[in-house]
Amino acid sequence: MKKIFTFMMLAIALGTTIAPAAAANEQSRDFTIIAGDVLQITVWKEDQLNQEVLVLGDGTINFPLIGTVNAAGSTPEELQDAIKEKLQKLIPDAAVTVAVKAALGHTVSVIGQVAKPGELLMGRGLTVMQALSQAGGLTPYADDGNIIILHHNANGKESSTEFPYSDVIRGRHLDKDVVLNPGDVVVVPTAGLL
Numbered sequence: 806m807k808k809i810f811t812f813m814m815l816a817i818a819l820g821t822t823i824a825p826a827a828a829a830n831e832q833s834r835d836f837t838i839i840a841g842d843v844l845q846i847t848v849w850k851e852d853q854l855n856q857e858v859l860v861l862g863d864g865t866i867n868f869p870l871i872g873t874v875n876a877a878g879s880t881p882e883e884l885q886d887a888i889k890e891k892l893q894k895l896i897p898d899a900a901v902t903v904a905v906k907a908a909l910g911h912t913v914s915v916i917g918q919v920a921k922p923g924e925l926l927m928g929r930g931l932t933v934m935q936a937l938s939q940a941g942g943l944t945p946y947a948d949d950g951n952i953i954i955l956h957h958n959a960n961g962k963e964s965s966t967e968f969p970y971s972d973v974i975r976g977r978h979l980d981k982d983v984v985l986n987p988g989d990v991v992v993v994p995t996a997g998l999l
Contacts, residue, residue, distance in 0.1 A: 835929075838876050838884060839987055840864055841910025846888065849900035857906060870895055881905060913985045915940035917993035918947035932982045933968050936991055943970075948996035954983070955990040 838844070840862050848854040858866045864877025871891040876884050885903040892899045911927040913936055920941025925931070931939075933954060943949060949970040956964045968991070972978040985991070 836880060836905060836908075838879050838881065838905070839910040840877055841912075842876075842905060843907040843909055844876070844881070844884075845902075845904045845906045847902045847904075848892070848896070849902075851896065851899070860910060911987045913987065914990045915993070916990060918944045918995050919993050920944060927985070927987060930984050932984055933991060934973060934982050936985060937970075937993070940991075943993060946995050948994045949974075951994050953992050954985070955992060956986065957988045 838860055840860050842860045844858050844860065844866065846854075846856050846858060846866075846868065854869055856868060858868065860866055860876045864875060865873045866876045867873055868888060871888065874884070874887060874891065879887070881903040885901050888903070889899055889901040892901065908926065912924045913927055913931065914922075914924050915936050916922050919937060920943075922940060925936055925939050933952075937943065952968040952970050954966045954968055956966065958964065966983075969978050969981050973982050
């Protein structure tokens with residue numbers, strides 16, 4: 806009986822440690838590095854190469870021995886492979902790990918008539934309603950009928966989309982509660998006096 810209990814406790818302990826690791830690995834496959842993110846890069850048995858690096862505005866990082874590497878648009882796994890390939894000439898069979906230390910490039914802004922306007926760090930799949938909630942909700946002076954989302958396209962052009970807050974809050978047109986992209990701005994204007 807003691808052996809069964811020990812085995813069950815071991816199975817439970819292993820189950821709780823394996824599941825989060827698998828989830829973290831799945832997230833890293835979906836995560837795309839962008840400018841502003843902070844990465845932790847480690848090379849096994851090469852302590853002098855272990856670096857915390859910032860992804861620069863042009864989407865690159867600087868890394869010892871190999872110089873400038875394009876990081877933006879890659880997953881951590883893809884960047885890991887690129888660094889390993891560049892290091893291959895100097896350190897054969899280098900074991901490289903890339904981890905996202907801070908996803909500071911993944912932000913959206915909520916401005917105007919909300920309780921706490923400002924920049925929000927995005928979690929996974931942040932929708933407009935979630936962003937408004939994190940910003941403390943609308944103030945009594947908000948014009949909820951004219952909320953817009955400003956999008957910045959990859960080519961630098963800006964576009965806007967109206968957000969039907971009144972409908973979404975009532976459970977209608979839930980497809981309009983879109984997932985925001987990094988750099989989007991949610992604008993909540995002030996209601997007119999009349």
